[in-house]
Amino acid sequence: MLTAKPEINSLGPLAKSSYLFSRVEKLKISEEDIIKSCTLTSYGINSYRKLTSKDASLSEDELLEYPGPNTPNFDDLHPTAQTLFRQADEAYWNARAGSRQRHLQIESGFRTVYRQAELFICRQLGEPGCNPADIPGASIHNSALAIDVRNARNEEVINALDNNGWDRTVMPGEPWHWECVGTAEHTAAARRRQEMRAPGSIARQWQSQWTSARRKNDQRNSKIDDFNLRLEIWQPEWDQLTREIEDFERVVEQHNSRVDQWNRDRDAFNQRVNRYNTEVEALQALRERIEEMEPSEERNRLIEEYNRRAEAAVAEGEELSRQEGDLIARQSQLTREGEDISRRNADLERRFNRLNSEGEALLRLRDEIETLRQEIESHLERASRLLDEIAQLVHP
Numbered sequence: 001m002l003t004a005k006p007e008i009n010s011l012g013p014l015a016k017s018s019y020l021f022s023r024v025e026k027l028k029i030s031e032e033d034i035i036k037s038c039t040l041t042s043y044g045i046n047s048y049r050k051l052t053s054k055d056a057s058l059s060e061d062e063l064l065e066y067p068g069p070n071t072p073n074f075d076d077l078h079p080t081a082q083t084l085f086r087q088a089d090e091a092y093w094n095a096r097a098g099s100r101q102r103h104l105q106i107e108s109g110f111r112t113v114y115r116q117a118e119l120f121i122c123r124q125l126g127e128p129g130c131n132p133a134d135i136p137g138a139s140i141h142n143s144a145l146a147i148d149v150r151n152a153r154n155e156e157v158i159n160a161l162d163n164n165g166w167d168r169t170v171m172p173g174e175p176w177h178w179e180c181v182g183t184a185e186h187t188a189a190a191r192r193r194q195e196m197r198a199p200g201s202i203a204r205q206w207q208s209q210w211t212s213a214r215r216k217n218d219q220r221n222s223k224i225d226d227f228n229l230r231l232e233i234w235q236p237e238w239d240q241l242t243r244e245i246e247d248f249e250r251v252v253e254q255h256n257s258r259v260d261q262w263n264r265d266r267d268a269f270n271q272r273v274n275r276y277n278t279e280v281e282a283l284q285a286l287r288e289r290i291e292e293m294e295p296s297e298e299r300n301r302l303i304e305e306y307n308r309r310a311e312a313a314v315a316e317g318e319e320l321s322r323q324e325g326d327l328i329a330r331q332s333q334l335t336r337e338g339e340d341i342s343r344r345n346a347d348l349e350r351r352f353n354r355l356n357s358e359g360e361a362l363l364r365l366r367d368e369i370e371t372l373r374q375e376i377e378s379h380l381e382r383a384s385r386l387l388d389e390i391a392q393l394v395h396p
């Protein structure tokens, strides 16, 4: 006989775990963009060659007549400079009668403003073997009115030039450098040198463009070093974190699918509990009805039915108690898993935020590097145009 209604609690839903990483895009940093060197060579800072001239080995001792100059770099001199050099060379030739070497030797004479720019840049960069050089357009060499001679400290060389219209203008720093001071052409070239050296001149503009390019190139290279160093640290950490997040997402998905299954089982359980409770209430009503009835065939039949259904209800109650215990145990298990997921989520989130902001900083740094490259190119283009303008002025 049924005596008491079994205590069956219906269970509330269990929440799924959520995670933070589903909408995160991976940071892609293309290392192809990062080119270590920047081209500063539009007019050849790397192509600097040492000034050389062939050794003129001559055997003119027997010549009685002065044969004319015999040195490299003579033909490119200005006609006025050629005349004065020829005079100096003849004086030297006469003074050196009986010697093997009787000609003055020009180490460097005419230079284009482009060559002048190379020498100036070479000096600015502190490369080995670079003498001081004026800015392009300002050097008297650009007007073909200056020479650098060999054996510059030799008395006979000095006398020959000194007595024939040549002056050393950069003393004591460059005793080899002579200019034909006093000629009309030199006066004009010296005036242009003053103009070119003045602040704001076209040559100073060229210098400023080139200096900006150089400064930005240094900045760019140091940013590239910084970028590469930080990327080397960041990339493996990011890859590792990405793999961990993928693993974590699978764990969360499996957990959530077990949570879904638990919720479905709970719904089915609750429905069964409802049916059970309905049956228990129906049985109580039946029992009250039976108790009010006079003994009869009908009453006997109802008692039989009551006992049969009550027996089934007791078994159902026991089954539901077992199911409830099972659901509660699974619920505790899933709750512990959910808490573990939350902890892992917090740890991953912390690492993600740190690496993500470093990745964004790296992307900004890459943009700065690219901007510098564009600025350097634009400085070099402007410098190149200015140098063409200087060339048109100096070599008309």
Ligand SMILES: [Zn+2]
Binding pocket: 141, 146, 147, 148, 176, 177, 178
């Ligand atoms: Zn010189």
